[in-house]
Every structure is written in structure tokens, then in C-alpha cells.
Amino acid sequence: MTRATRLDELRTSFGERSLEETQRRREVTALFDRIAPRYDLMNDLMSFGTHRLWKRAFVRRAVRRLGPRTGTVVDLAGGTGDIARALRARLPGQKIVVTDPSEGMLAEARRRSGAALDYVQAPGEDLPFADNSVALLTLSFGLRNMTDPAAGLREVARVLEPGGVFALLEFSRPDPWFAPLYGLHARHVIPRLGGAVARDPGAYRYLVESIERFPARADMQREIAAAGLKLVEERAFVFGVARMQIAEKT
Numbered sequence: 001m002t003r004a005t006r007l008d009e010l011r012t013s014f015g016e017r018s019l020e021e022t023q024r025r026r027e028v029t030a031l032f033d034r035i036a037p038r039y040d041l042m043n044d045l046m047s048f049g050t051h052r053l054w055k056r057a058f059v060r061r062a063v064r065r066l067g068p069r070t071g072t073v074v075d076l077a078g079g080t081g082d083i084a085r086a087l088r089a090r091l092p093g094q095k096i097v098v099t100d101p102s103e104g105m106l107a108e109a110r111r112r113s114g115a116a117l118d119y120v121q122a123p124g125e126d127l128p129f130a131d132n133s134v135a136l137l138t139l140s141f142g143l144r145n146m147t148d149p150a151a152g153l154r155e156v157a158r159v160l161e162p163g164g165v166f167a168l169l170e171f172s173r174p175d176p177w178f179a180p181l182y183g184l185h186a187r188h189v190i191p192r193l194g195g196a197v198a199r200d201p202g203a204y205r206y207l208v209e210s211i212e213r214f215p216a217r218a219d220m221q222r223e224i225a226a227a228g229l230k231l232v233e234e235r236a237f238v239f240g241v242a243r244m245q246i247a248e249k250t
Helices: 021-047 050-066 082-090 103-116 149-159 179-196 201-213 217-226
Strands: 072-076 096-100 118-121 134-140 160-171 229-237 242-249
Touching: 021 050, 021 103, 021 179, 021 201, 050 082, 050 134, 050 160, 050 229, 050 242, 072 082, 072 149, 082 096, 082 103, 082 134, 096 103, 103 118, 134 149, 149 160, 149 217, 149 229, 160 217, 179 201, 217 229, 217 242
Parallel strands: 072 096, 072 134, 096 118, 134 160
Antiparallel strands: 160 242, 229 242
């Protein structure tokens, strides 16, 4: 599968299939509604638990970049709320909002976090927040699932206040020597796990294919800059399988 070089190329891409944008949005939302109850368990199995270490480092660096700044914190495409709960532990006095288009995912987040967080059901391309109103926005493994991810980045820039922090954690292109090994795991192990554990191999086949299509490091640097954000920090995890990119709104 050819890796995209621009986020706009993902607008009609549903893994290896091509879909009209409205249909793609429906398909992706329905997929996450279905797999929500076993989503975190599958992440543990697929990554051998390493996603928790990535997310711990991600939250630590995002909060450090935020510094003494106070204000609303948004976890975009926040799923079951694991990032938001970690943010709550480090930012006890601030409002933290989990935003996700999937009601199934938000139901899991509410069940696990209750009144500790706020919850908003909305797509990343159309956020119900005022201009310049968010101090920190995190986005973990959700950008590639937006129908129009470039528009999602522009929304991030719109809602962030000047000096606000955007922290992105996404899959990326693994180092060349490691890519074949990771490819075998992704193509052959993950869909089988999805069938056995989540009872939805098709959903995890799509997720693997969406990872393979997502733009690599340099392309994402350009996309972040095009949205009006200044990249200030990067870190790769597990030989480039995942990458953290932190930016600020100038």
C-alpha cells in the first residue's frame, strides 16, 4: 500500500478501499462504536503494553510544555479517556474535556471516569469551542481516523489560545530495518487478535491499513506548519512505529 504524503489524500481512504467522505465518516464512527468495550484490551495485546509507556511519556511532555499556563484542556478523539485521566492526575485544578465522535467510546470514558472529566461528542473537524479558548489540546492515535484530518489540524489551531500547546501522538513510518518485522505483526497478527478478542477482524484490518497510509515524519511536519502551528518537540517510539510531535500556536 502506498503511504500518503498529504493528509488530504486520506479523505476518501478507508484502508485499501475508497469511499465517499460522508460514508467514510459513518463507517469509521460505527467501527469505533463496535470495538469500544474491548478497545483498551486490544491496544495492550497489539502493542504488548508498550502503548501505555508511549502515552505516559506523551502526557508528561505535554504537561511540561504547558507549564504554569491554566485554562481548558481538550483531549481530542479521546476514546475511552485514558489520556484525559492521565492529564487529570497531573492537572487537578483544570477543566479537562474528552471529545470524540463515537458515542460508544464516550460511554466507556464516562463509565470509567464519571464526573472527573467533561465529555463532548463532536468530530475533530468541527469543534464546539470558541476561538483562542484552549490551553492544551492532545490528540492520540486519532488524526488518521478523521474524515478530513487537515481540517482537523486547522481546527486545533483555531481553538488554541496564543502560546497554547498541541501534542500529537500517531503511528509513523518505522525505521527501514524494523519495518518488515512490524509489517508481519501488523498484517497477520493484529487482524487475528481483532477477530479472537474484539470479534471484529475487519475493524482491525482497517486500522492496520490506515496506519500504513498515514504520512511519514517529514510530511507531518509540513502539515503541522501548514495549519499555523510551530513544531517545538519530537520523539519516536519503538524504532519509529509511533511518533510524538508537539507544537505551539504562535
